[in-house]
Amino acid sequence: MQPVGAVVPLKVDIAEKTFRSARGVSITALQDLSFEVRQGEFACLLGPSGCGKTTTLRILLGLDKDFSGSFQLPQGGSNRIAAVFQEPTLLPWRTVEQNVRLALPKSLRAKNLDGLFDTLGLAGMRSLYPAELSLGLARRAALARAFATEPAVLFLDEPFVSLDEQTAERLRHLLLTVWSARPTTALMVTHNLREALMLSDRIIVLAPRPTHVLGVFDVRLPRQHRNSQVMSDLLRSFHHRFPDVT
Amino acid sequence: MTALGTDGTRDAPPSMSGRRSLATALVPALTVAVSLLALCLLWNLAASVWPSRAFPGPAQVWQVLLREAANGDLFYHLGVTLGRVAAAYIVAMIIGSVIGVLLGSYRRVDRFFNPWVILFLNIPALVVIVLGYIWFGLNEAAAIGAVAVNKIPNVVVTMREGARTLDPSYAEMATVYRFGRLDRIRHILLPQLQPYLAAASRSGISLIWKIVLVVELLGRSNGVGFQIHLYFQLFDVAAILAYTLAFVAVMLFIELLLVQPVERHATRWRRRPA
Numbered sequence: 319m320q321p322v323g324a325v326v327p328l329k330v331d332i333a334e335k336t337f338r339s340a341r342g343v344s345i346t347a348l349q350d351l352s353f354e355v356r357q358g359e360f361a362c363l364l365g366p367s368g369c370g371k372t373t374t375l376r377i378l379l380g381l382d383k384d385f386s387g388s389f390q391l392p393q394g395g396s397n398r399i400a401a402v403f404q405e406p407t408l409l410p411w412r413t414v415e416q417n418v419r420l421a422l423p424k425s426l427r428a429k430n431l432d433g434l435f436d437t438l439g440l441a442g443m444r445s446l447y448p449a450e451l452s453l454g455l456a457r458r459a460a461l462a463r464a465f466a467t468e469p470a471v472l473f474l475d476e477p478f479v480s481l482d483e484q485t486a487e488r489l490r491h492l493l494l495t496v497w498s499a500r501p502t503t504a505l506m507v508t509h510n511l512r513e514a515l516m517l518s519d520r521i522i523v524l525a526p527r528p529t530h531v532l533g534v535f536d537v538r539l540p541r542q543h544r545n546s547q548v549m550s551d552l553l554r555s556f557h558h559r560f561p562d563v564t
Numbered sequence: 565m566t567a568l569g570t571d572g573t574r575d576a577p578p579s580m581s582g583r584r585s586l587a588t589a590l591v592p593a594l595t596v597a598v599s600l601l602a603l604c605l606l607w608n609l610a611a612s613v614w615p616s617r618a619f620p621g622p623a624q625v626w627q628v629l630l631r632e633a634a635n636g637d638l639f640y641h642l643g644v645t646l647g648r649v650a651a652a653y654i655v656a657m658i659i660g661s662v663i664g665v666l667l668g669s670y671r672r673v674d675r676f677f678n679p680w681v682i683l684f685l686n687i688p689a690l691v692v693i694v695l696g697y698i699w700f701g702l703n704e705a706a707a708i709g710a711v712a713v714n715k716i717p718n719v720v721v722t723m724r725e726g727a728r729t730l731d732p733s734y735a736e737m738a739t740v741y742r743f744g745r746l747d748r749i750r751h752i753l754l755p756q757l758q759p760y761l762a763a764a765s766r767s768g769i770s771l772i773w774k775i776v777l778v779v780e781l782l783g784r785s786n787g788v789g790f791q792i793h794l795y796f797q798l799f800d801v802a803a804i805l806a807y808t809l810a811f812v813a814v815m816l817f818i819e820l821l822l823v824q825p826v827e828r829h830a831t832r833w834r835r836r837p838a
């Protein structure tokens with residue numbers, strides 16, 4: 319599909335990542351993990367709990383430099399990265415709006431955020447402190463912060479975990495809305511297959527620890543056509559290709 | 565006792581919440597005033613039972629206070645001492661915080677320097693002051709430096725504790741979103757250290773002003789400590805008490821009008837319920 323010579327926006331080639339504890343016990347989390355995410359594509363890393371998804375994201379975010387291998391982040395455009403962490407990680411001593419603006423580069427600090435806050439249903443909460451928000455609202459604020467920076471690539475680490483299903487579903491739709499307004503190369507980590515099928519263009523399926531890629535499942539269908547009938551078809555064909563993955 | 569109790573409950577029936585909240589605001593202030601008044605009366609009584617030049621009553625002290633205020637000496641010396649307290653406080657807080665955060669962040673560095681901290685914690689204030697004056701001369705820098713050195717180890721210990729509680733996830737968020745150095749200090753580091761800064765400040769101010777008096781007594785020619793030394797040689801206890809009480813009052817005002825409001829402002833995000 320890719321024309322010859324086109325830039326690969328996100329290219330990951332991690333040979334190995336091993337944790338060494340102080341007592342000399344070592345855990346190999348990643349082994350020969352390589353995959354690509356294309357420009358403007360929403361990809362999901364799907365794998366069981368504890369397989370090394372967060373570890374992978376932390377390496378890509380530059381937070382863990384102790385690994386062997388290499389990766390290449392998208393070049394061109396803003397050259398910025400944004401992350402929605404497993405916890406909202408808002409600064410409790412700053413308001414919602416301050417939290418969002420602080421993450422912006424100086425040149426964008428004063429930009430108009432009305433549209434983004436409106437879309438995410440945060441318009442009335444800009445001056446609240448994070449402690450005054452429910453977890454669902456705090457997650458929305460974390461999404462607002464990530465999208466406000468207009469990143470070249472966006473990383474999300476199970477952003478809907480520990481929410482009730484109804485809230486999680488509403489947030490998935492909100493995520494799709496803001497993402498569609500400005501499609502950004504995105505890599506989301508999840509262990510929820512239904513979520514991955516609903517949101518992504520391609521699903522990168524990971525093995526249990528030490529993790530590597532089992533295979534890639536492309537979802538070519540436009541998202542607005544993924545109704546419940548289509549979703550169960552997708553589920554069936556996914557299970558057909560990956561019978562061991564739940 | 566019982567009469568007082570029933571009176572109290574009749575005064576503030578549950579329905580009259582407005583009056584009650586006014587009462588709850590006034591009662592502590594009133595208690596303080598009455599308590600201080602009682603202390604003055606007791607002092608007055610004692611002074612009249614044992615009349616002595618070494619034990620003047622509150623009226624005499626008040627007279628000296630008015631005299632010193634009228635000729636301007638009081639405010640001059642209070643101002644000088646306050647300036648030294650402020651300078652020593654700022655120097656000690658900055659140096660102590662930087663060292664404390666470094667020790668709290670790097671375990672190996674902490675292991676190496678911890679004995680030094682313990683050593684400095686246990687050097688008597690007087691020794692530091694005397695050595696400061698010997699090594700650096702009887703000057704302002706030596707005076708303020710000696711006070712700061714006395715306080716720095718306490719700040720280091722408190723801020724080291726604070727640095728150990730720093731949440732790495734905020735620093736990681738700041739790395740991902742490329743916060744500048746100043747933004748990191750202002751929005752990530754300082755807010756997390758705020759309770760420890762407040763604790764170090766509180767214990768700091770009261771320790772520092774007491775040491776400043778000693779420094780002034782030993783090697784300065786102005787300030788409250790110098791005046792106390794002067795009146796000690798003149799055996800003028802009324803003047804000693806006048807200066808002491810005036811300075812205590814100033815420090816309490818600073819606590820009330822500066823430290824507490826600043827703290828309230830810094831912790832405003834904490835007080836609102838979830």
Ligand SMILES: Nc1ncnc2c1ncn2[C@@H]1O[C@H](COP(=O)(O)OP(=O)(O)O)[C@@H](O)[C@H]1O
Pocket residue numbers: 337338339345347365366367368369370371372373374527
């Ligand atoms: N700092 C660490 N030290 C030691 N082991 C770790 C560390 N972080 C993660 N691990 C181990 O690496 C594996 C992968 O963790 P993680 O990437 O968090 O999994 P998940 O896929 O659930 O996000 C887990 O088995 C975990 O125990």
Ligand SMILES: [Mg+2]
Pocket residue numbers: 371372373404
């Ligand atoms: Mg994880």
